[in-house]
Amino acid sequence: AQSVAQPEDQVNVAEGNPLTVKCTYSVSGNPYLFWYVQYPNRGLQFLLKYITGDNLVKGSYGFEAEFNKSQTSFHLKKPSALVSDSALYFCAVRARNYGGSQGNLIFGKGTKLSVKP
Amino acid sequence: KAGVTQTPRYLIKTRGQQVTLSCSPISGHRSVSWYQQTPGQGLQFLFEYFSETQRNKGNFPGRFSGRQFSNSRSEMNVSTLELGDSALYLCASSLAFGDRRRLGYEQYFGPGTRLTVT
Numbered sequence: 001a002q003s004v005a006q007p008e009d010q011v012n013v014a015e016g017n018p019l020t021v022k023c024t025y026s027v028s029g030n031p032y033l034f035w036y037v038q039y040p041n042r043g044l045q046f047l048l049k050y051i052t053g054d055n056l057v058k059g060s061y062g063f064e065a066e067f068n069k070s071q072t073s074f075h076l077k078k079p080s081a082l083v084s085d086s087a088l089y090f091c092a093v094r095a096r097n098y099g100g101s102q103g104n105l106i107f108g109k110g111t112k113l114s115v116k117p
Numbered sequence: 118k119a120g121v122t123q124t125p126r127y128l129i130k131t132r133g134q135q136v137t138l139s140c141s142p143i144s145g146h147r148s149v150s151w152y153q154q155t156p157g158q159g160l161q162f163l164f165e166y167f168s169e170t171q172r173n174k175g176n177f178p179g180r181f182s183g184r185q186f187s188n189s190r191s192e193m194n195v196s197t198l199e200l201g202d203s204a205l206y207l208c209a210s211s212l213a214f215g216d217r218r219r220l221g222y223e224q225y226f227g228p229g230t231r232l233t234v235t
Binding site: 049106 | 123160162224
């Protein structure tokens with residue numbers, strides 16, 4: 001079965017410090033991985049995705065993610081955190097239906113990022 | 118382009134009632150998915166529609182149903198509401214469906230409908 005794990009419920013970072021939000025996955029075949037962010041009382045906003053190619057993927061708002069096939073990880077990173085980055089972050093993997101067609105997103109439980117001034 | 122829109126944004130219903138939620142996808146997007154978000158269960162997939170046909174279904178009881186119209190707009194219905202149905206219901210649209218070459222297309226989410234069942 002395909003799954004996504006976010007081992008940390010919450011990550012606390014001081015403003016200006018680098019941040020990492022962890023994600024590991026389990027899929028059959030090549031993974032299609034996504035990061036989304038959710039601000040209070042809002043829907044999810046797409047940050048970035050890994051499909052193929054370079055292991056370091058750059059996305060919106062200065063975020064990037066590193067794909068590591070051997071460790072089955074897709075950690076989200078940012079070199080310098082902002083207070084406005086405080087939000088709920090979700091890692092997701094694309095499920096595959098029978099025959100390999102596009103399926104739904106399977107989400108991790110989410111990690112609450114808190115950036116303090 | 119306008120984003121995904123969902124109506125209503127907030128809804129309060131009583132146990133046993135039914136409710137219909139609406140979603141308008143981004144112009145040109147033909148795939149619409151629905152998710153339920155609760156603090157305990159997180160984000161769970163309900164169903165996905167493409168070309169007015171349900172293509173995927175999550176593990177929810179038959180009280181949860183949906184449909185898609187020819188203009189790609191979608192509705193979901195929950196009958197005989199239970200307290201546990203209180204949740205944020207999110208709709209997402211995407212460009213493509215059914216093509217393994219397009220597995221990489223991201224989904225774009227609406228703001229959600231907050232349903233409270235009392």
